[in-house]
Amino acid sequence: MAKYVVTANTVTLNGGTVSPNVARAELVLNSAEVDVTDFGSDGWTEVIGGLKSGTVSLDFHSDFGAGAVSALLEDLVGTIGTVTLIAGNGTAPSATTPRYTATVLINSFTPISGAVGDLSTFSVSFPTSGPVSYATA
């Protein structure tokens, strides 16, 4: 595996594959900065890692077909869901196609979006809740 062009990363939401309706997927993991600067810091700030957090951002193509993504998300706002993302254009976890599993708060959904003539799309950004796991098998 080397550098790769994104065409087929796998995205699931609550166990269902939503990849064909996803144009962009992003998982960001953060750590808070805790300042531990003191008189011994020799004039520099010093920080250590604090609480970790994450965000899953997805750009969807709207689809109100039975069981499709818009119909799915409509009933999930305000609930905790599970998102998995497999990198490297993979469909199963491996060393070169790691799978990230995040429990997220589904806190937004935009059922209607788009100007005349545009493909109807919407974007979401879900905060993670609890640890984000990482698997290679």
Added chain:
Amino acid sequence: MADITTIREGLATNLGTISGLRAVAEIPDNPTPPIGIVNMESVEYDGALNGGLVTYNFVVTLIVGRAAERQMQRKLDSYCSPTGENSVKAAIESDKTLSGEVYDLRVERATSIGSITINDQTYLAAEFTVTVFA
């Protein structure tokens, strides 16, 4: 989703619902007006992950009739109208999923409205840009 030939034929089928207009999915050797010819211009792949969206851009070339003939301009007007029984836009969009073969389609614009020369004859013609999401 459908293959390109199926999409092309579906567009021709929709276009062919205009009374008196011949619609073909492939470029004929000697087009006899009035005729609508479906040509594919470009394909945009990977609009979504796992091949979830492909965008096809078609151009439908409409050859109305000899420019010298009376009524041809009015006929061209009716083909270019957004609505009406001769509207190319309305006909192509009459079944926007091509019998479930594509997600959606839209006739975006009519351009190159004017005359073209075929076999030393001048014809009135127009090109319709069609975007198909599949």
